[in-house]
Amino acid sequence: MSTQINVMRYASPIGKLSLASIGCKLVHLDFEDNDDRLHTIQNRHFKNLEWEEGGAAPAPVIKWLDSYFEGVVGPLPMGSINMVGTAFQKLVWDALISIPSGQSLSYAGLADQLGNPKAVRAVARANALNPVSIIVPCHRVIGSNGTLTGYAGGLERKKWLLDHEATMLANAA
Template structure:
């Protein structure tokens, strides 16, 4: 749920150990999540932060209890724990529309890119929806991992297909897994 348009002055980077790698939680001075990624993608995330928040001071720091606690609860088994994490993402109007629509996909459910395009009343924009999905800077909270192929198969995920597979299984979602076949 986006908060407001004020650019942050300071961004804190927290590192959180999860069952699928160390996560990077980037929050602003109000405790709002501004970016999420995995340490193996840290250089790309830092470059993204530099482009979108060029005036923000980046510091190491701990995310506040509402954010950090929600991630602990999620990875501890509560698939709905991230639903109320405050987030704000820098993106185009179209991207924000896609990201907000992603938040309407409940844990344990999936949707195809075509289905997501229909949900935002842009049924012919399947490719653009895919690009917006892939540009999501607050992954997991904005659950881009819940988007799969029309045939139910796993498709690309910025954090890698093994993580997508784990996240969907963790949430109890059904999908076709080429590796399990």
């Protein structure tokens, strides 16, 4: 038996996004030029996927993305998202969600926050496997020396997202 996965494209200011959904839940959000990553990650979690282009994404996700790119920080649409991963990955992804918009944290800081300061590499790997980019803000994790490092969407996009969030906070003040 196969599982239907629908992929829709979303035009963002920093490139088209691929939003992949199974049923009424988003399972992956990434930049269109990372579709190989989308296929690799989702094929690990779901067997016998049947891919369909042009499907719809959950409305709360689209609404959140529209607001985010318009400069409005709103509550995350987590009820419309199904993130599949290990227990440790989910722990890291939950910690990413706790990093406030406009702020950043190092990989070491994230490992410390999780109570496991020696798990820096494992935290970095879980961060890299985040299937729901932007909404689960892996772009907020930076190097210990404050440099921008490791982002599947590219460092220019990471910088744009961090600058965008800083602007949103400044405008809200």
